[in-house]
Amino acid sequence: KQEVTQIPAALSVPEGENLVLNCSFTDSAIYNLQWFRQDPGKGLTSLLLIQSSQREQTSGRLNASLDKSSGRSTLYIAASQPGDSATYLCAVRPGGAGSYQLTFGKGTKLSVIP
């Protein structure tokens, strides 16, 4: 059974700092990994999607990497801003049977202090 872990559960940084969020998964047989952002009481906003054959994806100040063999992904946020404060979730889409569902981590709650 796929398990996804995100460490740390919460992170507080001063504005302008670069930061890394971590995601690990137990089964490397995945189609892709997706990073989401969730603001309090809201739905999920997709940030980046990395296919299993890719090593990284970039969008603006965000860069996500994937090391499928070791079961790890990182989300790098450059020059953090108070508007980046949110909960960040990673989710894996398993390969083979059951590929029609995502398995989520519990998230990292990020606070960027002005």
Added chain:
Amino acid sequence: KAGVTQTPRYLIKTRGQQVTLSCSPISGHRSVSWYQQTPGQGLQFLFEYFSETQRNKGNFPGRFSGRQFSNSRSEMNVSTLELGDSALYLCASSPPTVNYGYTFGSGTRLTVV
């Protein structure tokens, strides 16, 4: 391009009642999934529909059911509500191939009293 639309946004129900939640996917997306989010358990998969057929189901009791219509809109139903069913219910849609990601709606906040 319209996103995933979930209605209603908020619901308050009494224990024992039943509830129906609705989800309209992005135009052209034929796969619709449902997730339950609670503070304790995080996001948990409920079920997924494609072309009116349930392809996958999570580990939830039979009180949770769903369906998909020919226009890809989906509904989920929870019968005999329990206090523990209070949660944010999220719907996601995706194109039919596995190489694409999911787009989520804003969710329906269900409170059972």
